[in-house]
Amino acid sequence: MNGADFRGISVHNFSEKILEQVVHFHVMKLDGGFFLWVGSAPVLSNLAVSLNSKYDSMPLSTLVMGDPSETTASSLAQRLAKRTEKQVFVSYSLPMSDSSLSLLVEGRIKKELELHPEHF
Amino acid sequence: MSEPIIRSKKTQREINGIPTEVVCTEFSNYIFVVLTQFGKIGTLVSVTPDSRSNDISTPPFSTKVLLGKDEPMTHVCAKNLAMFVSQEAGNRSVLLGLALKDSSIETIKEMKEVIKSCQVW
Numbered sequence: 001m002n003g004a005d006f007r008g009i010s011v012h013n014f015s016e017k018i019l020e021q022v023v024h025f026h027v028m029k030l031d032g033g034f035f036l037w038v039g040s041a042p043v044l045s046n047l048a049v050s051l052n053s054k055y056d057s058m059p060l061s062t063l064v065m066g067d068p069s070e071t072t073a074s075s076l077a078q079r080l081a082k083r084t085e086k087q088v089f090v091s092y093s094l095p096m097s098d099s100s101l102s103l104l105v106e107g108r109i110k111k112e113l114e115l116h117p118e119h120f
Numbered sequence: 121m122s123e124p125i126i127r128s129k130k131t132q133r134e135i136n137g138i139p140t141e142v143v144c145t146e147f148s149n150y151i152f153v154v155l156t157q158f159g160k161i162g163t164l165v166s167v168t169p170d171s172r173s174n175d176i177s178t179p180p181f182s183t184k185v186l187l188g189k190d191e192p193m194t195h196v197c198a199k200n201l202a203m204f205v206s207q208e209a210g211n212r213s214v215l216l217g218l219a220l221k222d223s224s225i226e227t228i229k230e231m232k233e234v235i236k237s238c239q240v241w
Contacts, residue, residue: 031159
């Protein structure tokens with residue numbers, strides 16, 4: 001995980017209009033992982049962390065801050081950790097009840113991962 | 121593409137010979153400070169001003185290790201590094217990511233200066 005090619009922490013912002021609202025994305029690239037915040041207002045309402053385990057094909061994921069009954073952040077972190085094989089922190093500050101929104105948001109993140117993998 | 125709504129500032133400095141990175145990110149309810157000598161978030165600590173602080177017997181700040189090794193020194197470092205940020209940021213809570221090789225008092229003092237240079241609040 002300790003990348004010799006790691007060139008220091010970098011920050012990347014992007015946004016997209018999804019279902020009539022502007023959704024903002026903020027990525028902080030770290031050594032062996034990244035922090036991703038998603039929201040429409042600059043609030044930090046929860047934080048999940050996920051990382052791959054050699055004992056399980058699905059990454060481990062846990063919520064370290066926020067309402068534990070809201071699972072969007074930790075499941076998103078888990079899927080991103082699986083895809084990128086990195087340690088992933090996710091903070092998700094959008095309405096969690098809206099599953100069509102979260103699907104589109106996840107799609108947008110995947111698109112950014114494909115277009116700009118260097119930012120993650 | 122609209123302007124980013126999250127403001128952040130970062131810097132890199134050598135402290136006592138060790139390359140140290142600081143990233144400060146502003147949220148309306150939190151200031152997120154990453155202070156690292158490993159390029160990682162490391163231990164996550166929340167530093168929250170206590171609303172009942174008019175009572176002399178309770179400390180004005182509470183610290184909680186959210187992720188990582190929960191040892192007394194972590195709480196000491198976190199309070200030392202984050203209290204002034206919270207106070208300057210209108211008593212907002214501070215989320216602190218700490219990954220330090222050296223946590224001597226001189227280093228902590230210098231780190232506070234580096235955090236100040238990344239002021240987003």
